[in-house]
Amino acid sequence: ELKVEQNPLFLSMQEGKNYTIYCNYSTTSDRLYWYRQDPGKSLESLFVLLSNGAVKQEGRLMASLDTKARLSTLHITAAVHDLSATYFCAVDLDSNYQLIWGAGTKLIIKP
Amino acid sequence: DTAVSQTPKYLVTQMGNDKSIKCEQNLGHDTMYWYKQDSKKFLKIMFSYNNKELIINETVPNRFSPKSPDKAHLNLHINSLELGDSAVYFCASSLPGFNYGYTFGSGTRLTVV
Numbered sequence: 131e132l133k134v135e136q137n138p139l140f141l142s143m144q145e146g147k148n149y150t151i152y153c154n155y156s157t158t159s160d161r162l163y164w165y166r167q168d169p170g171k172s173l174e175s176l177f178v179l180l181s182n183g184a185v186k187q188e189g190r191l192m193a194s195l196d197t198k199a200r201l202s203t204l205h206i207t208a209a210v211h212d213l214s215a216t217y218f219c220a221v222d223l224d225s226n227y228q229l230i231w232g233a234g235t236k237l238i239i240k241p
Numbered sequence: 242d243t244a245v246s247q248t249p250k251y252l253v254t255q256m257g258n259d260k261s262i263k264c265e266q267n268l269g270h271d272t273m274y275w276y277k278q279d280s281k282k283f284l285k286i287m288f289s290y291n292n293k294e295l296i297i298n299e300t301v302p303n304r305f306s307p308k309s310p311d312k313a314h315l316n317l318h319i320n321s322l323e324l325g326d327s328a329v330y331f332c333a334s335s336l337p338g339f340n341y342g343y344t345f346g347s348g349t350r351l352t353v354v
Contacts, residue, residue: 163342172346172347173331178340218284228289228297229343234282234284236282
């Protein structure tokens with residue numbers, strides 16, 4: 131059974147700091163997704179990582195995938211308040227039309 | 242606007258009632274999903290349809306019944322609502338192959354009283 135674990139589940143940080151959210155999964159997969167959810171809102175796709183070593187960047191966020199370590203990271207550079215949200219990673223269960231989701235990391239960035 | 246649209250956005254109802262949530266996507270996606278998000282934000286897939294065919298039917302009470310009249314619509318009907326059904330229900334859609342991830346609807350917050 132594929133399990134996806136995010137770490138940490140809650141993160142409070144100051145603006146301007148850097149931090150990393152980790153997403154570990156238990157079974158071989160080379161497709162991993164990051165989503166953002168603002169309070170009371172829907173989920174927005176951030177990154178789609180489809181191969182070992184994939185790295186994608188958008189603004190202050192950068193995501194990477196190491197399929198051998200079964201690990202993805204979401205790195206936040208010089209955090210700003212607008213990045214406060216819950217971030218989810220999800221792993222593709224080998225084309226069974228099903229994603230397995232992490233529990234989410236609630237990120238609060240204080241001015 | 243191209244999107245996944247759900248109605249209603251909010252639904253408050255009494256225990257024992259039957260209710261439906263509708264979902265439509267105009268993205269041309271082949272696959273649609275229903276997810277339940279509980280109060281702790283945990284996402285659990287309930288159903289998935291590909292071109293109107295049911296392909297994922299997770300362990301959910303049979304009070305929940307999805308219906309897909311065509312590949313652009315996936316509705317969720319819930320019978321005999323219980324307090325534990327209170328949650329946010331998200332509809333989503335995707336293209337084959339998952340190269341683009343999912344597009345989610347705005348969610349329906351169901352409160353059973």
